[in-house]
Amino acid sequence: MKNLAIARRYAKALLLIGKEDGQTNTYREELGTFAKLIEREKSLEQVLNNPLYDAEGRKKVLTGVIDKMEMSQTMATFLHFLFDKGRIGFLGSISEFFQKFADELKGVARASLVSAAELSTETVDKIRSALSKRTGKDIILEVEQDPELIGGIVTRIGDLVLDGSVRTQLLNMRESLKRGERV
Template identity: 35%
Template structure:
């Protein structure tokens, strides 16, 4: 619970500053890329999180990453420096997730996942996105996943609402109905 509270505080501050500069989405994209680099490299994570490394060593690593990424937003660069100074880099993935959620809420977007037994065609995903957009009255950003255990059909989750049209669920419902008779 402490992680969420700390992450929410930093994410809100970053969002407010990014909103003033009209750079909410650019900061979100760069923050996500930074977190992916941070999580995908165990050596980098070790340097940034291990207390055996000094604050100045971590600061040099973060500065090098900022220079390597090149066109990083100054708002994000300052936030990363602040996280190093306050020894809060461990919360960076949570901050990125909360920031993205807050940015989506501010922009009227909602994220969702569509799961199917096999890969869906891009036009089918787009058609499903438009249908979900009409149902939710919000801009929907869909991620596509595959799960062969669904057997067929599609399951879509948007926010906390699940639309399940999978064959597996339909078979389960028929099994329950037959048991009750």
Template identity: 40%
Template sequence: MGVGTIARRYAIALADVAQNKNEVEKIQAELHQWQGLIHENRELSIALTNPVFKHAIKEKILETLIQKFSPSQTTANFLRVLLRNNRIAHLKEIAESFSEVIEERNNVTLAKIVSARPLSEDEKEALRKSLEKKTGKKIRFELSTDPSLLGGIVATVGSTVFDGSVRNRLTILKEKFIHNV
């Protein structure tokens, strides 16, 4: 079973508990803090994931961290389950899957927007409304710029790409011109 499948299963289980306890935002923030803490600290990551270390030592380390950082009971219990099941190494993937599951349940989708220049707030709002109308979902943006587009935008929503860039239009015109000559 792949890491993505494992991460999604844990994420779904945690999302169920988080929604039942009305703690989604809190748990989401805590998961990202914990995955950052573990993955940015090489020694800690090794201590919690290396099979050479005894499980009792790993538990003691985790309990010390839980006492120090005081996460919610749900997050603390979830971290204990991950450690017990030797899945703490996948916390980053689980945290990402958790965010995806919550967005799916809230009918939110990611739109990756690349524009030739930064978009104004009015342009972002108009784009959001247009994409929400096309997809039937709430839109969360991931914005970036690429001056090589020359103008316009490229929007990727799921597996659908809307290419409204000047560069794309010029490429299409060039192909039409070549085929008509």
């Protein structure tokens, strides 16, 4: 839990810098790309986080990656700061919080939509519109298929879950029957 508080604090600090200089979207992209690289390349993650390697050597590797990726000066400074403070290992969580905060700043919410069958573009647009009305935010909708749902859809926006799947309805019905309730 403490790690999440630390990650949240660093993400908020970077967001404040982004708001000040108008570069929030640039930082979002750079931080997200760097975090994905670290997640994908486990050897790079090891080099940056493992104290058995020389600190100066690790910092040179970080600088080399930053230079190759042609990151902004602010992001380079931020990443070096994380490294110097021993917080580079929190980069994935910092990136997640930053993405969430940047979305809130823009009035955007991310949602997932899981359906049993493929949905038409028109249906997805109607669902996006309904979710947008309900939340008062623009919705970025990630659509997936899961045949185990049998039918219906499940939508998640943050902590809110709207479950209209046949599978869940059948499970609820079974539980009601077990308790002897009328269905």
